[in-house]
Amino acid sequence: MTPRLAWRSPVSLRYALAVWWRNFAMYRRSWQLNILPNFFEPLLYLVSMGIGVGAYISEMGGTSYLAFLAPGLVAVAAMNGASFEVTYNAFIRLNFEKTYESMLTTPIQPEDVLAGEVLWAITRATIYGGAFLIVIAAWGLVAPLHALFAFPLVPLAGLLFAAIGIAFALRIPNIELFSFYFTLFLTPLFLFSDVFFPLKERLDPVWFPVAEALPLLHPVRLMRHAFRGELDLVLLWDLAYVLGLSAVLLWVATRVIRARLRG
Amino acid sequence: MIVRCEQVSKCFGEKLAVDALDLAVEKGQCYGLLGPNGAGKTTALKMIYGVTPPSAGRVLVFDQDITTHTREIRARLGVTLQENALIEALSPVENLRVFGRYHLLSPAEIERRIEQLLDFLELRSHAKLPVKALSGGFQRRLAIALSLMNGPELLILDEPTTGLDPAVRLALWNRVRELRRAGTTVLLTTHYMEEAERLCDGLVVMDQGRVVARGAPRALIHEVLAPETLELELPAGRHAAVLARLDGVRSLRSGAHLLLYAADATALLDTVRTSEPAAQLVAVRPTNLEDVFLALTGTKLEGGA
Numbered sequence: 034m035t036p037r038l039a040w041r042s043p044v045s046l047r048y049a050l051a052v053w054w055r056n057f058a059m060y061r062r063s064w065q066l067n068i069l070p071n072f073f074e075p076l077l078y079l080v081s082m083g084i085g086v087g088a089y090i091s092e093m094g095g096t097s098y099l100a101f102l103a104p105g106l107v108a109v110a111a112m113n114g115a116s117f118e119v120t121y122n123a124f125i126r127l128n129f130e131k132t133y134e135s136m137l138t139t140p141i142q143p144e145d146v147l148a149g150e151v152l153w154a155i156t157r158a159t160i161y162g163g164a165f166l167i168v169i170a171a172w173g174l175v176a177p178l179h180a181l182f183a184f185p186l187v188p189l190a191g192l193l194f195a196a197i198g199i200a201f202a203l204r205i206p207n208i209e210l211f212s213f214y215f216t217l218f219l220t221p222l223f224l225f226s227d228v229f230f231p232l233k234e235r236l237d238p239v240w241f242p243v244a245e246a247l248p249l250l251h252p253v254r255l256m257r258h259a260f261r262g263e264l265d266l267v268l269l270w271d272l273a274y275v276l277g278l279s280a281v282l283l284w285v286a287t288r289v290i291r292a293r294l295r296g
Numbered sequence: 297m298i299v300r301c302e303q304v305s306k307c308f309g310e311k312l313a314v315d316a317l318d319l320a321v322e323k324g325q326c327y328g329l330l331g332p333n334g335a336g337k338t339t340a341l342k343m344i345y346g347v348t349p350p351s352a353g354r355v356l357v358f359d360q361d362i363t364t365h366t367r368e369i370r371a372r373l374g375v376t377l378q379e380n381a382l383i384e385a386l387s388p389v390e391n392l393r394v395f396g397r398y399h400l401l402s403p404a405e406i407e408r409r410i411e412q413l414l415d416f417l418e419l420r421s422h423a424k425l426p427v428k429a430l431s432g433g434f435q436r437r438l439a440i441a442l443s444l445m446n447g448p449e450l451l452i453l454d455e456p457t458t459g460l461d462p463a464v465r466l467a468l469w470n471r472v473r474e475l476r477r478a479g480t481t482v483l484l485t486t487h488y489m490e491e492a493e494r495l496c497d498g499l500v501v502m503d504q505g506r507v508v509a510r511g512a513p514r515a516l517i518h519e520v521l522a523p524e525t526l527e528l529e530l531p532a533g534r535h536a537a538v539l540a541r542l543d544g545v546r547s548l549r550s551g552a553h554l555l556l557y558a559a560d561a562t563a564l565l566d567t568v569r570t571s572e573p574a575a576q577l578v579a580v581r582p583t584n585l586e587d588v589f590l591a592l593t594g595t596k597l598e599g600g601a
Contacts, residue, residue: 045367047400048398048400051397051398051400052398054394054397055383055394055397055398058383058386058390058393058394059383059385059386062385062386063385130381130383130384131377131379131381132381132383134347134377134381135377135381135442136398137347138345138347138370138374138375138377138443139370139371139395139398139399139446140366140367140368140370140371140398140399140400141398142366142367294347295347295348295349296308296348
């Protein structure tokens with residue numbers, strides 16, 4: 034008589050892709066408007082900081098400042114590409130547009146909705162991060178082969194920030210709270226995660242564990258090593274962090290979306 | 297049997313939204329859930345299409361348990377939600393395509409269904425405009441078209457005509473009748489009594505989560521009240537005297553308004569007039585479900601026709 038267990042259904046990739054396709058159909062409509070600001074933002078940082086500030090910096094981390102900035106900004110582009118999708122847009126679909134409610138009148142289940150949204154956020158992260166990576170490669174800031182190593186890290190960074198964003202979006206009661214998410218969470222990550230300077234060189238070692246907790250630090254470190262074509266043991270930790278935190282948050286988000294959509 | 301609910305209940309915390317609902321909808325029927333806002337109609341529907349798990353009881357759709365066969369069952373039914381959930385930036389055709397994908401239909405099948413539905417719901421003239429430019433009536437028709445994308449055997453309509461003007465409402469009723477002729481089973485909620493009387497072969501009247509009456513609309517009217525209604529206006533102080541002389545006539549009093557229910561309301565009027573010449577005739581009319589609802593629950597239906 035208690036059918037609780039049966040109410041969990043495994044994710045179906047085909048239905049998740051139907052959810053993905055819904056967002057894609059919307060995006061196709063307005064991508065020209067969307068892509069420009071998202072694309073130019075990291076480019077503006079690269080030019081202003083890399084060329085402007087970089088003129089006063091002889092080298093950082095063994096390279097020109099411009100070359101130091103490039104990998105971090107690719108990770109940031111992926112982070113931003115994923116974040117908007119799973120925060121404001123997902124919140125509106127859940128609470129205002131009743132999109133998920135209407136999906137659940139078809140064979141689509143809450144787990145598929147979540148998977149589709151995350152896949153879509155990864156797609157957008159890949160569009161923005163990937164486009165920026167191509168520009169950087171064309172600029173000559175990364176060797177073509179190393180750019181190939183770096184490319185799969187773009188969706189990986191997207192996955193991490195899709196998981197963080199959706200877990201937050203599903204739990205908050207009020208859309209205004211996203212301004213906290215962007216200003217007090219993503220902006221500090223942007224500023225302190227090895228993008229603009231090597232964080233640990235400026236920190237007392239007692240703070241290292243705190244630094245390692247910053248989510249953006251890990252995609253940036255992976256990206257920087259890929260840009261240089263270097264391997265290091267710490268990358269295993271970075272990979273484990275990204276995959277582990279994503280898995281935990283998606284597990285949480287699955288539980289929340291089930292509860293939210295199956296009231 | 298298309299839908300069978302066996303002692304289905306739903307609690308939200310302390311609140312019992314649906315209390316031991318029994319329901320049986322047969323193939324080809326149009327079945328109605330009637331009641332005021334908050335009666336538990338929408339919750340009952342949500343348990344039937346498997347989005348809300350029942351707290352107790354069992355829901356079978358197409359003879360399968362909804363909790364274990366959710367995807368299979370939903371592939372064969374369509375739901376029009378109370379609130380339209382349309383993609384406003386896209387056109388009706390694009391909305392229909394997205395919905396076709398939700399059902400994993402092939403692109404060719406999607407285009408074929410869209411062609412049929414644009415005609416069936418008369419959407420063709422506005423097929424390419426963004427949804428946000430469409431009137432409420434058009435948007436409602438599109439919402440219904442979405443729920444028909446998969447050619448459902450069971451169509452669930454949650455207050456399909458609330459907020460629509462009478463012409464659009466009539467047009468939608470005709471679409472529902474046509475679907476039924478084609479063999480679709482329909483389950484709808486409404487608080488328009490007229491809608492239920494015109495469309496439904498069977499219905500349950502719900503109030504505060506409980507079923508207070510069930511049956512075919514006319515049978516229910518005959519059973520609870522009587523086929524005809526005599527509406528009179530008479531000083532409230534005289535009501536008791538009138539009723540005392542009329543043995544076994546069901547009545548309802550509201551201020552100076554006195555409603556009497558009888559098989560022959562005209563004959564009843566003559567009887568009343570002999571002793572109460574001052575009684576003002578308001579109307580002699582067929583008894584409707586609104587009267588039944590009033591008699592059963594003592595409350596009016598909000599927004600009723």
